[in-house]
Amino acid sequence: MPIGPFTIVAIYIVCWWVVLFTILPLGTSKERHEPPTDGAQWGAPDKPDLKRKFLTTTWVATVIWLLVMALVYIGWMPLPDLAPPVP
Template sequence: MGLTTYIAIYFIVWWVVIFAILPFGVRSQHEDGKVEDGTEPGAPQRPLMLRKVLITSVIAAVLVALLAWTIESGKVTLDMFPMPFDAKLYDLK
């Protein structure tokens, strides 16, 4: 696969990981007992977004690197997976 494909895969993996990481370590204003006037009590006190973005970037890079190594080394090929409408698989003639 080409570099563009791996960049696209990284983009998709990054977004999946960021949504998995977002809830970790979040405390709402209500939980801390410091609700500011005019704000939602469930709003995060300190979302720590920069830290989460950096952690997400590292995790996504490692996952895509492992995927790229697996594919480029030949350990996994597309031929290993049955195609949905393969004539041999469904005895279609």
């Protein structure tokens, strides 16, 4: 089932955001023994390491996206045809 480039990119963006929100809490610690004095929030991590998390998100999302695209193209996960019928 051929799908358009817009749909392919949209599926990748959805995969990337889902993986990002899955990876963001990994490696953070809630334990803070003294109250923050620099205006930071109690729940904010000391070292968020966002660059590593974005890189990890990108390669994990790419693997998941490739799996989803393979399932769509072999027909195990068909996408609905939303185009109106041609008269």
